[in-house]
Amino acid sequence: MRRGLALEVAGRDVTSVAVTGARTVRRQPAVALVERLRGARLGEAGRIGKFLLVPLDDGAETLVIHLRMSGQLLLTAPGWPLAKHTHAVLGLSDGRELRFVDPRTFGELFVAAAPPGGPGAPPGRPAALAHLGPDPLSPGWSAAVLGRGLIGRTARLKLLLMDQRFVAGIGNIYSDEALFEARLRFDRPAGSLSGDEIGRLHRAVRKTLRDAVTHRGSSLRDAQYVDLFGAPGDYQNRHRVYGREGEPCTRCGGPVRRISLGGRSTFLCETCQP
Template sequence: MPELPEVETIRKQLESQIVNLSIEDVEIYNLRSIRRHDSAKEVIESIKNSYITKIGRRGKYLLLYLQATSSFVVYNTVIIHLGMSGQLLIQETGSEFKKHTHLKMQFNNNKFLCFVDPRTFGEVFLDNCEDGFCIKLQNLGLDPITQNFTQDDFYKMISGKKTKLKNLLMDQSFLCGIGNIYSDEILFESGLRYDRSPNSLSEDEVKSLYISIDKVLKKAIDKGGSSLRDEQYRDLFGEIGQFQNYHKVHARQGKPCCKCGQAIIKTKVNSRSCYFCPNCQN
């Protein structure tokens, strides 16, 4: 599933491609992709002829902010979640559209933004957002990259939490955007085991975790996110990410730890795979 670094990579690319363009046409081929709305007509009429003013992101959600050109438009943001297998692709007129293209937006430069999603867990919906906040995203916690919180804030956020650290990092109502890959990498970077209780962390350990979240996510964004062996994650131009080449534990079971040489272990936490070094993480 695309996580914060993958979605941020796409956000930056969208910013360079579609800001200031107007949406000339919208076609929807699978109603499951717009399941929060009553009809395709509602979605199409609400966004057609609007201009894209900026591209935001909150956790794993992309936000296309709109400026309406007609009074009919009632929403100011198109929100896109890629789910398990979703891709956003920019395509030219006349190019062959991929199988499982569920929604297409055509812009006034004749390019298309295509939402492709074989497993259909992803979705596109509309709301009125301001700085990443809106009713439909109200259950999300802070975004660790765009919403600043100090080390003291983080200490307060984490204190009293009793769930295992890996689960806490993946809890979208705690921080949004971190999933299975980056929780493993962040925990390795901070030297903490996946099953530690947040309550048990010393002040230094909380500090290490706080710094590692920022460091790992920023490096992953810098490398265009991670594409695993299935290469399901593709950026806006269909290219894979590069951060998988820098993973220190995720999907590296049996391989030597880059710090101590011991074999990386794979285990399960709440039916999700989890990778860690038994020597470097305590």
């Protein structure tokens, strides 16, 4: 989604703004966001974890977008019929519209001040995102950094991977996929990993996220996740455990298991992830 925004909306001006959803803009008065966006020039989108950051004008402020469970950003011609649960529409100077659609209304938009990022660099992170840990695809997230972070942690590995304060951007699908790739059980105490296991985990997280982006994300049965043009991703067809309960493990042929953890599903192969 970040790549799509960078390709399609960077350099456009916002010519009109309509916010109709009561919950979609909730960190600030909707009128403040509308007035700040109207007439703004959109910069090249950045990303920290699951948050999208679209710099405004000189980059001193940024539009922050989180899709949560069911949010979509769609780029359409103005005449297109408005999908149900469309909560915000930005008119763009190229005549198209950027629409935020979100049935469950967990997603949100807000405008925040962004510290300057230096010449040529993207703006820094807004204060509202200060709690986020490093993005696992950023250069700073090395195996050594991961290993230091794991020391003394008693949490189960999967829950720590999904803790956005620890590392930002891994959710329920990609934690399961990365743990399978790393051949690690989800309920290992995070601090119990050996050096070799830390290396495997680090490699697996980065490979899983990179591959998922290459394949344009995971669109599950309800096809909630789609790109700017409504096209679903492809990575769901490459999942090795997530959503594959009872199907054969791609590595050993044994059945993929589903276990409930913290009220959500965890998928794993108990043979390959001892």
